Amino acid sequence: MSTLRISQAVYDAIRAHGEETYPHECCGALLGRSSGNGWRIEASARAGNTRTDSAHNRYQIAPVELVRIEREARRQGLEIAGFYHSHPDHPAQWSPTDFAEAHWLGCSYVITAVAQGKAAVTNSFLLAGTTEEDKHFQQETIDVAAVEPFAVQSESKKG
Amino acid sequence: MTIFIPTPLRPYAGGKDAVNVSAGTVNGALDELTRNFPDLRKHLFTGEGKLRAFVNVYLNDEDVRYLPQKESTPVSPSDTLSIIPSIAGGSATHGERKNAFRCENPSSGV
Numbered sequence: 001m002s003t004l005r006i007s008q009a010v011y012d013a014i015r016a017h018g019e020e021t022y023p024h025e026c027c028g029a030l031l032g033r034s035s036g037n038g039w040r041i042e043a044s045a046r047a048g049n050t051r052t053d054s055a056h057n058r059y060q061i062a063p064v065e066l067v068r069i070e071r072e073a074r075r076q077g078l079e080i081a082g083f084y085h086s087h088p089d090h091p092a093q094w095s096p097t098d099f100a101e102a103h104w105l106g107c108s109y110v111i112t113a114v115a116q117g118k119a120a121v122t123n124s125f126l127l128a129g130t131t132e133e134d135k136h137f138q139q140e141t142i143d144v145a146a147v148e149p150f151a152v153q154s155e156s157k158k159g
Numbered sequence: 160m161t162i163f164i165p166t167p168l169r170p171y172a173g174g175k176d177a178v179n180v181s182a183g184t185v186n187g188a189l190d191e192l193t194r195n196f197p198d199l200r201k202h203l204f205t206g207e208g209k210l211r212a213f214v215n216v217y218l219n220d221e222d223v224r225y226l227p228q229k230e231s232t233p234v235s236p237s238d239t240l241s242i243i244p245s246i247a248g249g250s251a252t253h254g255e256r257k258n259a260f261r262c263e264n265p266s267s268g269v
Binding site for chain 2: 025027029051054057058059060061063064066067068070071074079080081083085087088090094095096097098099100101102103104105106107109131132
């Protein structure tokens with residue numbers, strides 16, 4: 001099982017984001033570096049949820065926002081290592097929708113359940129496989145506080 | 160021009176996060192990229208040669224699909240092309256809200 005290493009500050013930030021947008025889903029990108037057996041997350045970048053028609057149970061990040069997030073990550077010497085979103089009043093397990101719309105092979109997808117406005121369980125799933133045809137989610141261990149907080153924040157939109 | 164390669168496709172582009180090409184159009188740039196890195200082709204294009212639906216290509220900050228000349232748009236050496244797989248999802252299943260929140264096995268999280 002791979003391990004997602006993430007600073008306490010980033011872990012807290014993505015969970016707080018889910019509480020702020022409740023009862024809607026939040027979303028954003030995780031920026032970091034490969035650490036052999038999983039990603040080492042050093043920063044997060046909030047994104048707007050463009051699924052305003054169904055924001056309580058859907059999320060989508062505008063590609064142009066991803067272009068800007070990736071540009072900023074590159075400037076910081078980081079990579080897009082994964083994404084996070086929340087499941088308001090729903091378990092922190094990937095859904096068929098999450099799976100169908102997951103295309104960043106090798107990246108981590110972090111889901112936080114937000115129950116009645118409070119962040120509950122946070123899980124991470126690595127999108128494993130080499131193609132769309134054999135992709136699959138593998139649950140990862142989350143190792144919080146194994147990474148020093150990263151000072152630089154993305155300039156991307158705060159959602 | 161420079162083509163930025165997203166994290167999941169770097170293993171098929173020699174581990175590079177950016178590749179320089181000298182094409183005159185977006186199509187030409189993608190052709191040159193996949194000629195140099197043939198393993199990228201199946202990740203970017205369908206069997207019919209069309210860009211996969213979830214693959215977004217941005218010329219600087221513009222979605223190529225919405226440019227008047229689309230993939231035939233001319234490019235200059237200072238332009239950048241970003242390949243960005245889409246990112247979406249959510250707790251919904253086929254547009255329907257699933258069961259209300261229920262307690263989970265504490266061992267499944269942190």
